[in-house]
Every structure is written in C-alpha cells, then in structure tokens.
Amino acid sequence: MKRQQDTIDALEELKNIINDINQARQEQAKKDIPDDVFSVYWTMKTYGVDAPGKKANSMLPVLKQYPHYKDSEAHEREIRKQLYKVLLTSGSYNDMAEAKELVEKILRVLKSTL
Numbered sequence: 001m002k003r004q005q006d007t008i009d010a011l012e013e014l015k016n017i018i019n020d021i022n023q024a025r026q027e028q029a030k031k032d033i034p035d036d037v038f039s040v041y042w043t044m045k046t047y048g049v050d051a052p053g054k055k056a057n058s059m060l061p062v063l064k065q066y067p068h069y070k071d072s073e074a075h076e077r078e079i080r081k082q083l084y085k086v087l088l089t090s091g092s093y094n095d096m097a098e099a100k101e102l103v104e105k106i107l108r109v110l111k112s113t114l
Contacts, residue, residue, distance in 0.1 A: 036063050039109045040083075047102050049093075055086050070111050080107065 031038065031053075040063075041056035049055060062082040066075035083103045093099040 036110055040106055043106045043109050058086055
C-alpha cells in the first residue's frame with residue numbers, strides 16, 4: 001500500500017512539474033524575451049521576488065556583456081555580482097543567506113538553459 005501511495009505521489013509531482021513547464025513556456029511566448037532573461041524572471045517569480053520582470057530585464061545588458069557565463073568564471077562572477085546588486089539594493093532581500101540561495105539557484109538555472 002505504501003509503495004502504491006509513493007507512486008501516486010510521484011506521478012502527481014510530475015504532473016505539477018509538467019504544468020509549471022507549460023505555464024512557463026506560455027508566459028515566455030507572451031513576453032517575447034530572451035531565454036536567459038526569462039530564466040532569471042521565472043526563478044525570481046517562483047521565489048516571490050517583487051517586480052521580477054523589472055529586475056530580470058535589468059539583467060539583460062549584463063547578460064549580453066558577459067555571455068560566456070556558462071564557461072567563464074570571470075563572466076559568471078560578473079553575473080553573480082549584478083544579481084546580488086539587483087536583489088540587495090532593491091529591498092527584495094535583506095538577508096544575505098536568502099539572497100545567496102536565490103543567486104545560486106538562478107545561476108544553476110541559467111547554466112542549464114540551452
């Protein structure tokens with residue numbers, strides 16, 4: 001019985017993930033923004049950041065200036081610094097630990113984006 005419930009729970013979780021992915025794709029198509037900026041937006045939105053669209057759009061020039069963040073530590077460092085700046089100076093996060101968690105999540109998402 002326990003294994004059957006675990007399977008049902010796993011299927012429900014997969015269903016929720018698929019719904020989230022489909023919702024994200026629809027929203028990205030409506031907003032017509034680059035994948036990397038949308039990834040920043042969606043992650044911020046998921047974490048409940050205020051005005052995630054505005055903050056994600058502020059990352060566009062930085063993402064263009066440092067496009068090799070997936071392979072270059074120097075480029076990743078600049079992206080990371082700007083993400084901290086956006087989160088900490090906007091008042092979205094006052095706790096450095098929370099900001100760090102979100103910055104790390106955004107960078108993982110960015111690096112996994114095609």
